[in-house]
Amino acid sequence: MIVTITLNPAIDIAYKVNHFRIGHGHRVERGRKTAGGKGLNVSRVLKRLGDSPVCTGFLGGINGKWIMDQLEHEGLDQTFIEIKDETRTCLAFLDEENGNQTELMEKGPFVSAEEQEEFEETLKQLMSEASLIIASGSLVSGIPVSYYREISEWAHAARIPILLDTSGEALEKGIEGKPFLIKPNKAELCKYMNQANLSIDELIAAAKNICAQGVRYVLLSLGKDGAILVGDDQILRAEIPTVPVVNAVGSGDSMVAGMAYGLQKKYSLEDCLKWACACGIANAMEWETGTIQPHAVQELLEKIQIKQEAKL
Amino acid sequence: MIVTITLNPAIDIAYKVNHFRIGHGHRVERGRKTAGGKGLNVSRVLKRLGDSPVCTGFLGGINGKWIMDQLEHEGLDQTFIEIKDETRTCLAFLDEENGNQTELMEKGPFVSAEEQEEFEETLKQLMSEASLIIASGSLVSGIPVSYYREISEWAHAARIPILLDTSGEALEKGIEGKPFLIKPNKAELCKYMNQANLSIDELIAAAKNICAQGVRYVLLSLGKDGAILVGDDQILRAEIPTVPVVNAVGSGDSMVAGMAYGLQKKYSLEDCLKWACACGIANAMEWETGTIQPHAVQELLEKIQIKQEAKL
Structure with missing residues (x-):
């Protein structure tokens, strides 16, 4: 069993906006909503290849609920920790006239110490059955920047290889965990x-x-x-x-x-x-x-x- | 009792975006979400004046649920018809650097004939207790452009004055109902x-x-x-x-x-x-x-x- 970790998922909403102009009003069709997050993409591709990965991470509020429903609809197994704060939204505006893409990425939610503990327990539980762990994407507010190092160390303790796909300081500290x-x-x-x-x-x-x-x-x-x-x-x-x-x-x-x-x-x-x-x-x-x-x-x-x- | 009608409410989300530029990515704080719609604003002001209006109209999906929860939180009485389609979202981007405001308004949901019938029943029920009706804002997809005329005629039949605040064709046809x-x-x-x-x-x-x-x-x-x-x-x-x-x-x-x-x-x-x-x-x-x-x-x-x- 492969476990994918997405600490900071998002609802991605893509709008088609013709002739998008700053300072103007635009009438648009409903945005296309998808459950976003790098680990979720990894899981989707694995599923298309015939694997049955389990997704975990943090989800909260009405947005988190929407993502859970969506993953269920897509037939993806999930064991997310439900947090108090709301999962973020990321917006993309595609101007088909000129090919421009404008993006707004909300800051992620806050994850409390108790929620982190719950995640640690859940992940360790999953590790007792997992053959491979994949951790993807950015960290989330409230958790230490060394979190991927910690996760790598838990994986080492469980003798499971871990694949880490992140960037910046999260990668720098993550490398210390020897993924x-x-x-x-x-x-x-x-x-x-x-x-x-x-x-x-x-x-x-x-x-x-x-x-x-x-x-x-x-x-x-x-x-x-x-x-x-x-x-x-x-x-x-x-x-x-x-x-x-x-x-x-x-x-x-x-x-x-x-x-x-x-x-x-x-x-x-x-x-x-x-x-x-x-x-x-x-x-x-x-x-x-x-x-x-x-x-x-x-x-x-x-x-x-x-x-x-x-x-x- | 005053009844306010909002056929096409919206979740309004306002983002502060510094130096908003087409074709670029922007990291932003969470947007400020409010339950939007002209009739909801009317109700809020009436409530601040000490009145207890009842809000009605159409709400659907996860967005509709959010608005219902929000109105309850604000202490506003509501009798919305729950529709299958999803209530719209309207986005506003405020660039505080230069005062620009950019807006995206989603097209509203579709309201079926059955949902309209349910609304008619509910509104006529409310009219049996109401002393004044206020109908505000745009119409919604699926309902006839003469809908405000019909609502005015129901109000006449119930001998209740109706105040209509709309524009364009909805106003033009609405006037025929002699509000x-x-x-x-x-x-x-x-x-x-x-x-x-x-x-x-x-x-x-x-x-x-x-x-x-x-x-x-x-x-x-x-x-x-x-x-x-x-x-x-x-x-x-x-x-x-x-x-x-x-x-x-x-x-x-x-x-x-x-x-x-x-x-x-x-x-x-x-x-x-x-x-x-x-x-x-x-x-x-x-x-x-x-x-x-x-x-x-x-x-x-x-x-x-x-x-x-x-x-x-």
């Missing part, structure tokens, strides 16, 4: 290294350095340039086919899902990387975030080349 | 007359013409220029003091509430007009929409001059 795998993209790894821009060789060196700190693998996603999987003893590079990109949002989450799927199936590391890339690309070919067509994944798997890079 | 009073502002009356701009004399002539069609009074609101009450047999003009305007949204609704309050108390027409203006101004002096300070209303009443205009 099994982290999945930064180029911008996130540059930010971690406190550099504006790094070459591929510099990125690999940074990843090696992270592995030296106890992280087993760094899965570096490079968008249309594929991905690199860096471990202590090897460096694998995935070259991917060019596809028509419809909506790349959620492709990183889909990569994590593909990687987890491969690991769960005990595939070779090369094949795990192939699955990660195939899921990432398949997601980019769909309008909906966190969606893949399994047949597209199968076709893509054959078009992805994995090369062993020279060790640095 | 007791309508409250257009200058822009609305100009639009009704299909004219870009009308002088005060032309506006009064238009109002007289509406009275000749069977509407007893036209309360014409003129913002900082006060108001004119036009009836078949007299024309009253209110001159109002200058006050610091904080937020004029809802002032029209507050005028309707003040007018209804005066009528309910059997005050003279002059005094009713004074109460209407005092409530409108008192609302403009507050941040919150549909709020008045009763002591401010009392002070304003003394500063409002009512003059009998020469008949046209």
Whole structure:
């Protein structure tokens, strides 16, 4: 059983606004509401691959209730901790006239110490049955910035590999917990290294350095340039086919899902990387975030080349 | 008992967005949610004046539930018809840096024929106890554009005066039902007359013409220029003091509430007009929409001059 953790889910609402202008009023159709959050996307893709992940994290208020109903409707198993504060909303305004996308992201809710304790108990309970843990996305107000380190340590104690996909300080502290795998993209790894821009060789060196700190693998996603999987003893590079990109949002989450799927199936590391890339690309070919067509994944798997890079 | 009708309520959500820019992402604090709709504002002001109005109309889905809870929390009596479709959301983005306000208004829900029948029954039931009806705001999808005419006719049958505050085609058709009073502002009356701009004399002539069609009074609101009450047999003009305007949204609704309050108390027409203006101004002096300070209303009443205009 795979457990996905989403500490700070959101209701995502997307509006189509023609000729969106600051300082004006606009009559619009109802916004399209989805249950948002990186871990939820990971779960959706895993489900499409035939897995039955369990989602956990914090949900609160009327928004939290809506997300729970939505996940149930999607057939996703969930064990969220119900918090007093309200789960956030994120808004996106798409102007189809000129392709502009304007976004508003609400600050997340506050999670109390008691609610954190309840989460810890629930997660440890889930870990007693889980074979893999995936923790994705931002932290939430009230919990310590080192929370992903703590979660990683609980996973270590339960002897379960944990995949961490976050950024900024949450990633920095999370690495200290020595997760099994982290999945930064180029911008996130540059930010971690406190550099504006790094070459591929510099990125690999940074990843090696992270592995030296106890992280087993760094899965570096490079968008249309594929991905690199860096471990202590090897460096694998995935070259991917060019596809028509419809909506790349959620492709990183889909990569994590593909990687987890491969690991769960005990595939070779090369094949795990192939699955990660195939899921990432398949997601980019769909309008909906966190969606893949399994047949597209199968076709893509054959078009992805994995090369062993020279060790640095 | 006063009954207020809000066919198309909304959850209003106001966000403060610093330096709001199209095509960018913005991190924001949680939006301030309020139960919106003109009839709800009227009810709030009536309640502040010591009256106990009953609100009715259509509410649906999770948004409708939220509004019901909110009204209960505010201590407002309600008898809404629960519809299958979801009550709309309206968004406002306030950029405090430059004072810009950007708005998005969702299209309202669909109301089925069965839901309309249920509303008709409920409203007729309420009319058996009501002394005054107030119908405010836009119509909603699925109901005929002549709906305010029908409601006016039911009120006539029940021998209850009805105050109608709407605009466009809903007003045009509503007038055919000969409501007791309508409250257009200058822009609305100009639009009704299909004219870009009308002088005060032309506006009064238009109002007289509406009275000749069977509407007893036209309360014409003129913002900082006060108001004119036009009836078949007299024309009253209110001159109002200058006050610091904080937020004029809802002032029209507050005028309707003040007018209804005066009528309910059997005050003279002059005094009713004074109460209407005092409530409108008192609302403009507050941040919150549909709020008045009763002591401010009392002070304003003394500063409002009512003059009998020469008949046209």
